[in-house]
Every structure is written in structure tokens, then in C-alpha cells.
Amino acid sequence: MQGYNVLMIYNKDMDRLLMCRRLRNPYKGLSNLVGGKIENGELGIDAAYRELFEETNITHEDIVLNHLMDFKYYLQNCYVEVYVGRLKREVHISGDENELYWSDLDKDFFDMSVYAGEGNIGHMIEQVKMSRVLENDNIIA
Template identity: 80%
Template sequence: MQGYNVLMIYNKDMNQLLMCKRLKNPYKGLSNLVGGKIEIGEAGIDSAYRELYEETCISQEDINLHHLMDFKYYQQNCYVEVYVGRLKRDVRVSGDENVLYWSELNKDFFDMSLYAGEGNIGHMIEQVNMVRDSLFFEHQ
């Protein structure tokens, strides 16, 4: 079963989410979260930090990632691990795989004509909203 990760990267103020405009299929032209393939034998969290750096130039020193949830797709023989993090400071993002941009959070992330993932992005954002204080604000 092939593993993938999806990375929910919030800015320092938790009012923007890092998105990308997909340049190829699946979901060509739609907005998506960054992420990638988990290599055979690679731990999920290690893969998450590696993909984050490869796609955005955000390093492990810039952010702490938390394992939020997983999706398992038996008919497609794959699973997706979802990680979330809040930047410790303002960071300049750059990558050449997809067009990166910061999205405000007042969007309809369930709109499948604009966002990849059949509504999963909206669902994941709602899950973060339920636990954000315990994840990001209790240790300050």
C-alpha cells in the first residue's frame, strides 16, 4: 500500500494556510495542500519534513509538525498521513513543483471546483479548529 503525506502549514499568526496551485494531474489547476510520497522504509514524520523542505524550503527548524489524522483508501491501495504545523517565524517559501501561495482562512475549502481532495481540505481545517488551542497555544 503506497503512502502519501499532506501538510497543513499555518503562518505564525494562524490566519493563513499554505496552499499550492496544482500544475499537473490529479487535480490540475485546483488548489491543494503541499505533500508527497512516503518512501519505502521511511517514517511518516521524516517523510513529512523531507517533503515540506523539498516543496517549500521550510525546514524542521522553522516548524514543529504534529500528526493530525490518516485517511486509508482500500480500493485505491493507498493511505494519506496528515500533518499540521504552525511556523515559528515568518519564512519565505519557494518551490518549483507547484505555485505556492498563502490563503486566507475565510474560503469555502469544501468547494470541489476550486480545491483538490473531494472536500478533505475543508474537513481537515475543521479538525484543526477543534484542537488548535491544545496543539499550538498551550506551551507559550
């Protein structure tokens, strides 16, 4: 079963989320979270930090990632690990795989004509909001 990761990267003030506009299929033209493949034998958290650096130039020193949830897709024979974190400081993001941008959080992330993932981005954002309330802000280091 092939593994992938999705990375929810919030800015230091927790009022913007790092997104990318997909330049290729799947989801070409739609906004998505950054992430990528987990290589054979690679730990999920190591893959998350690797993909984050490869796609955005954000380093392990800039953020602490927390494992939020997983999705398993039996028909597609794959799973997705979701990680979330808040930047420790302002950083310059750069990458050439997709167009990167910071999104305000007042968007309808369930809108599948704008966002990839069949509504999963909206679901993940709601889980972060709930977790922050339930854990007294401890989920985002």
C-alpha cells in the same frame, strides 16, 4: 500499500494556510495542500519534513509538525498521513513543483471546483479548529 502525506502549514499568526495550485494531474489547476510520497522504510514524520523542505524550502527549524489524522483508501491501495504545524517565524517559501501561495482562512475549502481532495481540505481545517478548542491551543506547537 503506498503512503502519502499532506501538510497543513499555518503562518505564525494562524490566519493563513499554505496552499499550492497544482500544475499537473491529479487535480491540475486546483488548489491543494503541499505533500508527497512516503518512501519505503521511511517514517511518516521524516517524510513529512522531507517533503515540506523539498516543496517549500521550510525546514525542521522553522516548524513543529503534529500528526493530525490519517485517511486509508482501500480501493486505491494507499493511505494519507496528515500533519499540521504553525511556523515559528516568517519564512520565504519557494518551490518549483507547484505554485505556492498563502490563503486566508475565510474561503469555502469544501468547494471541489476550487480545491482538490473531494472536500477533505475543508474537513481537515475543521478538525484543526475543533482540536484547538478541545486542546486549549496545544495541537499547534
